[in-house]
Amino acid sequence: MRKYLEVTLGVLTAIGGFVDIGDLVANAEVGARFRWNLAWVVVVGVVGIVLFAEMSGRVATLTERGTFDLVRERLGPRFALGNLLASFFVTFLTLVAEVAGIALALELATSVNHLLLLPTCGVLVWIVIWKVKFDSMERVFGLLGLALVVFAVAAWRLGPDWSAVLHQATHPGVPDGEGTPTYWYYAIALFGAAMTPYEVFFFSSGAVEEGWDRTDLMVNRANVLVGFPLGGALSLAIMTCAAVVFAPRGITVDHLSQVALPVAATLGRLGLVVVLIGFFAATFGAALETGLSSGYTVAQYFGWPWGKRYRPVDAARFHAVILVAILLAVAVGLTTVDPIKVTEYSIVFSAVALPLTYFPILVVANDPQYMGDRVNSRLTNALASVYLVVIVVAATAAIPLMIATKAGM
Amino acid sequence: MNVRCAARRLVAATLLGPLVILVSCSGPARTDASFSSKAASTADQARSSVETVVVLVESADRHHLPEPYLSTAIAEAEDDAGAALTGFESVQPPSSRSDLVRSRTSEVVGDAVDLLAQARISARRGHAPVELLPELRRASVRLDSLAANVER
Amino acid sequence: MDRPKPPTGREVDACLELLDRQLVDSGGDQAGKVDDLELTELEDGSFVVTAILSGPGALGPRLGGRLGMAVAALFERLHPDTDADPARIPFGSVKDLGSHITLSRSRDHLDVNRMEHWVRDRVIARIPGAGDAPE
Numbered sequence: 070m071r072k073y074l075e076v077t078l079g080v081l082t083a084i085g086g087f088v089d090i091g092d093l094v095a096n097a098e099v100g101a102r103f104r105w106n107l108a109w110v111v112v113v114g115v116v117g118i119v120l121f122a123e124m125s126g127r128v129a130t131l132t133e134r135g136t137f138d139l140v141r142e143r144l145g146p147r148f149a150l151g152n153l154l155a156s157f158f159v160t161f162l163t164l165v166a167e168v169a170g171i172a173l174a175l176e177l178a179t180s181v182n183h184l185l186l187l188p189t190c191g192v193l194v195w196i197v198i199w200k201v202k203f204d205s206m207e208r209v210f211g212l213l214g215l216a217l218v219v220f221a222v223a224a225w226r227l228g229p230d231w232s233a234v235l236h237q238a239t240h241p242g243v244p245d246g247e248g249t250p251t252y253w254y255y256a257i258a259l260f261g262a263a264m265t266p267y268e269v270f271f272f273s274s275g276a277v278e279e280g281w282d283r284t285d286l287m288v289n290r291a292n293v294l295v296g297f298p299l300g301g302a303l304s305l306a307i308m309t310c311a312a313v314v315f316a317p318r319g320i321t322v323d324h325l326s327q328v329a330l331p332v333a334a335t336l337g338r339l340g341l342v343v344v345l346i347g348f349f350a351a352t353f354g355a356a357l358e359t360g361l362s363s364g365y366t367v368a369q370y371f372g373w374p375w376g377k378r379y380r381p382v383d384a385a386r387f388h389a390v391i392l393v394a395i396l397l398a399v400a401v402g403l404t405t406v407d408p409i410k411v412t413e414y415s416i417v418f419s420a421v422a423l424p425l426t427y428f429p430i431l432v433v434a435n436d437p438q439y440m441g442d443r444v445n446s447r448l449t450n451a452l453a454s455v456y457l458v459v460i461v462v463a464a465t466a467a468i469p470l471m472i473a474t475k476a477g478m
Numbered sequence: 479m480n481v482r483c484a485a486r487r488l489v490a491a492t493l494l495g496p497l498v499i500l501v502s503c504s505g506p507a508r509t510d511a512s513f514s515s516k517a518a519s520t521a522d523q524a525r526s527s528v529e530t531v532v533v534l535v536e537s538a539d540r541h542h543l544p545e546p547y548l549s550t551a552i553a554e555a556e557d558d559a560g561a562a563l564t565g566f567e568s569v570q571p572p573s574s575r576s577d578l579v580r581s582r583t584s585e586v587v588g589d590a591v592d593l594l595a596q597a598r599i600s601a602r603r604g605h606a607p608v609e610l611l612p613e614l615r616r617a618s619v620r621l622d623s624l625a626a627n628v629e630r
Numbered sequence: 631m632d633r634p635k636p637p638t639g640r641e642v643d644a645c646l647e648l649l650d651r652q653l654v655d656s657g658g659d660q661a662g663k664v665d666d667l668e669l670t671e672l673e674d675g676s677f678v679v680t681a682i683l684s685g686p687g688a689l690g691p692r693l694g695g696r697l698g699m700a701v702a703a704l705f706e707r708l709h710p711d712t713d714a715d716p717a718r719i720p721f722g723s724v725k726d727l728g729s730h731i732t733l734s735r736s737r738d739h740l741d742v743n744r745m746e747h748w749v750r751d752r753v754i755a756r757i758p759g760a761g762d763a764p765e
Contacts, residue, residue, distance in 0.1 A: 132729070134652070138652060141650050141663070142650045142651060142652075145650065146650055146665075146689065146692065146693060147693055147694075149650075150693065150697065176546075176550055177546065177547050177550055177551075178544075178546055178547070179546050180545070180546035180547075180549055180550050199757070199759060200759060200762075314533065318529040318532075318533070319522065319525060319526060319529060319622075320526045320529045320530050320533070321523075321526045323554075323558060324551070324554045324555075324558075326547065326550055326551035326554055327530060327551070327554075329547070330530070330533060330534065330537070330551070333534075333537050333541070333543055333547070334533055334536070334537040334540075334541075337537075337540070337541030337542075337543070338541055338542060338543060338544065341543060341544065341547060342544075345547075371662070371663060372652050372653060372660060372661070372662040372663030372684075373660065373662070373746065374659055374660040374661075374746070375660070380760070380761055380762060380763050381754050381757070381759070381760040381761075382750055382754055382755055382760045382761050383659075385746055385747075385749040385750035385753070385754040385755075386745065386746055386749050388754055389749050389753055389754060392753075438729075439729070
């Protein structure tokens, strides 16, 4: 019974924790401009992240070490350093976007300018990382994030013609008025939002933080196989809401306030309150994860003591990196850069960094020296190899498309 | 050529990419056709903002949405439309033939921005500007036909 | 330094099983990575590993190129002595070789941990709650 409860809690946490500001912005923007013609990308992205999260969780559980630790050992310090720099850059950019996202969510609730709220948000994120236990932190924000289910409720209430939706989703095409390069640019952006690299560092380090052992492998699998797809369904709900409310009116999404609008329009005041709670939970949770991931990546590469399970004095450099990362993130946010633009860049650069982050996991997950008898099955490897090709194609096409379409304008 | 070399090049490319985009975003219009095209996209952007406010006000009327959300959302829409107009007006018309396009676009988009400002002021005072709905809808139609005609 | 003993025990491939491995101290805590190895030449011309080198002073030269030089320069900047040698752990302190390298000493006694202590004392320990376990 206890195990069953644990599994359920894990799954719920995974659903609620799946969506971050990148998903909120990307799915709403795409739904408004392309309706359901890019829904297939979400499905592809969810399958991809399920595949690699399961792998990295399995690797961390069996080796009791984090990803970057193993990457350096297995692939050498030079490759791992290049990997570290790229991953850290992308994770940091995402951190900037998430912290700014918290401020935006609070601005919608209080109408206080988000720039004024930004330093406080940074401090709050840091305090939680400093003081709160790892699993309490995960549980609270994961469960609060379930508030985003309100998008599914709103989508159902908006009642589009579901057979037409299914038809468009399964027969995707470039809609009139949009160019093919723009279509593929947004496909890559959506893909990068679904397959966030930091998720992998965080998941694998989290497994070590929570002291997972072999018996927890089943819990890991359940979280990933059930939680993430349901989280992906939430992404599709966000897309649906935007497609039904915005697309017919020719509205393009550029603000978080617009992402919430379909819910406010259908479910009123209560719906709006719930969705804003969801925004707060999603961005705050993701800020915690990216903040911690910036520490995990650097500390694991250099072999420093790392982890929230230690007292801060026992993992000083790890906590110093996190502190500096959060300070810098707030500083970048205070340059009045548009958080939505930062989000858009962070997801596209995530797509560019994907090969660097996923390839090493695939290598380690196949190494019997680390995995024993739990190396990848042939099916997993086949699927992962296909994904590696997709990831490399997306990564190489991302920047050229960004330039060609002027970042999707 | 090794992995580190490639990684460094990749990082350099990704850092330069945004610079290129920033440069290419607000370039001058060299032909009348591209100027008209800019006018049309400005009208589209403004129309998106107006329609957003229409949805916002309709919802506020039906559901009594909280003031912080409503006023923030309307203000953001107003800022977007205003920024689009300013951006458009800063572009040098390539020839005198484009002058008419410029004045027409300025007029229609400018009216829309003023209307959005009124909506924002009303919302900030805690009152959902429901009485502005007919004008907002008219503005949206004007912007739509402007965009269609200017790109003839 | 003692005269190196003739080879006994098992053979390991230094590249695969020593380099870039995690160091774990006698208390089970992480103590850095094997960033480089110190080799000493014997009279018969063969080499023997006499110490593990750890930290940016060791990693920088091994990385090579401009990046490596930057890392090494950073180390020189941060080390209190001018022209310091990279942190050195004599190979005699190695207790066990496995998926990680276990040492027979506590990390507090290792030169490697100098940076960690500095950050701890100057930055982290000054923030309230640094000594508390997370709640």
